Amino acid sequence: MNNLKHDDPKIFELIQKEAERIENTIDLVASETHMPKSILEEMGSVLNHKTIEGYPGKRYHAGCEHVDVIENLAIDRMKELFGAEHANVQPHTGSAANFAVYFSVLDIGDKVLAMELSHGGHLTHGHFASMTSKAFDFQHYAVDLETELIDYEALAKKAEDFQPKMIVAGASSYPRLIDYEKFAQIAESLGAYLFVDMAHIAGLVAAKLIPSPVEYADFVSFTTFKTMMGGRGGVILCKKDYSSAVDKAVFPGTQGTTAVSNIAGKATIAKLAQEKSFIEVQHKTIASAKLLAATLVQKGYRLVGGGTDTHQVVVDVTSKAIGGTQAENTLESIGIITNRNYIPKDTGKRASGLRLGTGPISVRGIEGEYVVQIANMIDSALMNYENQEVLSDLKRDILKICKKFPVYK
Numbered sequence: 240m241n242n243l244k245h246d247d248p249k250i251f252e253l254i255q256k257e258a259e260r261i262e263n264t265i266d267l268v269a270s271e272t273h274m275p276k277s278i279l280e281e282m283g284s285v286l287n288h289k290t291i292e293g294y295p296g297k298r299y300h301a302g303c304e305h306v307d308v309i310e311n312l313a314i315d316r317m318k319e320l321f322g323a324e325h326a327n328v329q330p331h332t333g334s335a336a337n338f339a340v341y342f343s344v345l346d347i348g349d350k351v352l353a354m355e356l357s358h359g360g361h362l363t364h365g366h367f368a369s370m371t372s373k374a375f376d377f378q379h380y381a382v383d384l385e386t387e388l389i390d391y392e393a394l395a396k397k398a399e400d401f402q403p404k405m406i407v408a409g410a411s412s413y414p415r416l417i418d419y420e421k422f423a424q425i426a427e428s429l430g431a432y433l434f435v436d437m438a439h440i441a442g443l444v445a446a447k448l449i450p451s452p453v454e455y456a457d458f459v460s461f462t463t464f465k466t467m468m469g470g471r472g473g474v475i476l477c478k479k480d481y482s483s484a485v486d487k488a489v490f491p492g493t494q495g496t497t498a499v500s501n502i503a504g505k506a507t508i509a510k511l512a513q514e515k516s517f518i519e520v521q522h523k524t525i526a527s528a529k530l531l532a533a534t535l536v537q538k539g540y541r542l543v544g545g546g547t548d549t550h551q552v553v554v555d556v557t558s559k560a561i562g563g564t565q566a567e568n569t570l571e572s573i574g575i576i577t578n579r580n581y582i583p584k585d586t587g588k589r590a591s592g593l594r595l596g597t598g599p600i601s602v603r604g605i606e607g608e609y610v611v612q613i614a615n616m617i618d619s620a621l622m623n624y625e626n627q628e629v630l631s632d633l634k635r636d637i638l639k640i641c642k643k644f645p646v647y648k
Contacts (some may be wrong), residue, residue, distance in 0.1 A: 257625055261604055263641050264574040265574060266576045266599035267575060268596065272465060272466070273467060274470055275468070276647065278508060278585075281503040284301045285597055287498070287500050292490060293406075293488060293490065294490070296426060300624075301348075301475075306361055310328060313509065314326045314327075315501070318476075319513075319606060321455055321479070324478050324482070325479050327486055328472075328506075329476060329494065329497040330497075334362075336475045337473075339475060339489045342493060343484040347374055350375070350377075350405075351379055351406075352397065353404055354375075354413070354435060360407075364436070380393070389417065389418075394422075395428075406429075406433055407436060408436070408452065409438070410436045410439070411453070414447060414491075414547040414548065414552060417452075419450060419451075421451070422455065423456070433457050436461070437452055438473075443550065446517065446522070448518075449548065457477060457478055458475065459472055459475070460473060460474065460476075468508060470505070470597070488510075523606050528552055528595075532579060539558065542554060542555070543583065553582060554592060554593045554594075555591055567593065569624040570620055575637060577594065582595060602628050609640055609644075619633060
């Protein structure tokens, strides 16, 4: 990075500091990962020079002979990995992918049924702060407040009453498995489209460790980071019947030129996802989430949904008389990075939960006894959030684990 150091010393310095922060903290943010160096190289490569609009073989600019091959590789590899009939790899983000899915088959004002944000849904699932709620008529289903699991009978009743044109399954903070077959049955009974947002769990699906929605859904979106362990970007999978509509909704519908460097990263992670090492990390991710959950339960914490089947552990920290923001800030002070999160019982602006994800630590090789140590340190920090001596000791212990398991060797 000598060129950057010369051209912009301040940005160079900040990037170096960010690299140090990543190496010297434990990342438990469920929506993050540590991507391979190969993908970092791609995303900063000469591919950034190229402007492309349209699709392989049908571009609006010349000079696309190499980038066409790259995009076709990404498409073919994603289709093979997930057993999909069609893939669009151009969306800049998961949110962009979701917007394109909506606009592919819906008209402004059409009815959409999706999960409530505080119950596990996503902003792009019709939250009032999202443009999706301005474009479409959203209603939301909730989890059962006792079990904190999706109540499929209540969902079917809500759908019958509302008569949506599309039903959205998938979540950003729901640690349990989703029954896609039941969703498909409900959607089919109403003649509605089924759209599954599997942004958080795509890596687990790719490794065939949890059920895939591809067989059941008309549309599936996901991101190539999080559990997919790649660079940032979105992908849409769909039935062949909707391929043309999806492609038109992405370009020219919701995007202009796309980032070739990101598409290259998508191609590479789709290749790596078929290798043994990727699948092993996904196994460790689920095992570590279950171990983290079990240890926190032993410490007296209440878990949303009663546990986990994925990479996520959602903790009700008010069970220890502390709020989500205080928990997040306290853990950051010792070098454990998390995020506060709304949970189903929340009705105000304060988040009572803490969302934890074991993807990043699994990439680093942190597992087993070290996960137990991390859970114990989380508890110790939250129980002593005003004791600077305890917090300082915990920060040193976290740093020791980080040094033992570097992100980039």
